[in-house]
Amino acid sequence: MVMMKNIVLIGLPGSGKSTLGKLLADELNCTYYDMDCVIEDNLNQSIISIFKDKGEAYFREIEYNVADKITKHNQASVIATGGGVVTMQKTMVVLKENGYTIFLNRPLNKIYADIETKNRPLLRDNIFRLESLYNQRIHLYREYADYIIDNNGEINNCLDKLIEVSNKILLANT
Ligand SMILES: Nc1ncnc2c1ncn2[C@@H]1O[C@H](COP(=O)(O)OP(=O)(O)O)[C@@H](O)[C@H]1O
Numbered sequence: 001m002v003m004m005k006n007i008v009l010i011g012l013p014g015s016g017k018s019t020l021g022k023l024l025a026d027e028l029n030c031t032y033y034d035m036d037c038v039i040e041d042n043l044n045q046s047i048i049s050i051f052k053d054k055g056e057a058y059f060r061e062i063e064y065n066v067a068d069k070i071t072k073h074n075q076a077s078v079i080a081t082g083g084g085v086v087t088m089q090k091t092m093v094v095l096k097e098n099g100y101t102i103f104l105n106r107p108l109n110k111i112y113a114d115i116e117t118k119n120r121p122l123l124r125d126n127i128f129r130l131e132s133l134y135n136q137r138i139h140l141y142r143e144y145a146d147y148i149i150d151n152n153g154e155i156n157n158c159l160d161k162l163i164e165v166s167n168k169i170l171l172a173n174t
C-alpha cells in the first residue's frame, strides 16, 4: 500500500531537520525516522566511518534503500533526511511518491553560528564547504520542495509553522 502521509524534511546540514523532525513527530504523535540514524543502525557503523571506508557513492545507495523501505511502512511518519539526499534522483522519487517534502530554509549565517561538524564528513575538515554545498544544492531543495518553511528564528517558531503545514497535509489525506 502506498503511504502518502509521510512528512519529509529536506535542507542543508544544520538547517534543523533532525532536531525539528523529532519534535514534530512527538507533537503529531507519529513515527520518526532520522535516515542517518537508520543507516548507522543498519550498518552498525557511524556516518563518518561509512564515508571513510566506502565513500559517498556507496552511502547514497544505502540512503536510497533506506528511503525505499521506510516510506513503505503503513503508518504516518516524519522523516528527517540527510542534507545530500537531493543529489540522488531515485531517492527523491521514492520519498515524493510516498509523502510530502518540506524544505527547511535556514540562512547560512545562522547555520554557521551553531553547527557541530565532527559527525558531518563533508564539513568536518572545512566548515566553509557549506557554502559550496549551498550553491550546488539550493536549486534542488527548491525544485523538490512541496512546501518551503523559513527557519530564521527560534526553534519553537519554526516548529509551530511545521505543525500547521503538517496538519494541513494530514487532514487532506485522511
Ligand atoms: N531555529 C533553529 N532551528 C533548528 N536548529 C537550530 C535552531 N537554532 C539552533 N539550532 C541548532 O542547530 C542545530 C541543527 O542541527 P540538526 O538538527 O542536526 O540539523 P540537520 O539535521 O538539518 O543537519 C542543532 O544543534 C540545533 O540545536
Ligand SMILES: O=C(O)C1=C[C@@H](OP(=O)(O)O)[C@@H](O)[C@H](O)C1
Residues within 6 Å of the ligand: 011, 012, 013, 014, 017, 018, 036, 047, 081, 082, 083, 084, 085, 119, 120, 121, 122, 133
Ligand atoms: O549534506 C550531506 O551530504 C550529508 C548530510 C548529513 O546529514 P545532515 O544534513 O543531518 O547533517 C549526512 O547525511 C551525511 O553526512 C551527508
Ligand SMILES: [Mg+2]
Residues within 6 Å of the ligand: 017, 018, 019, 036, 080, 081, 082
Ligand atoms: Mg540530521
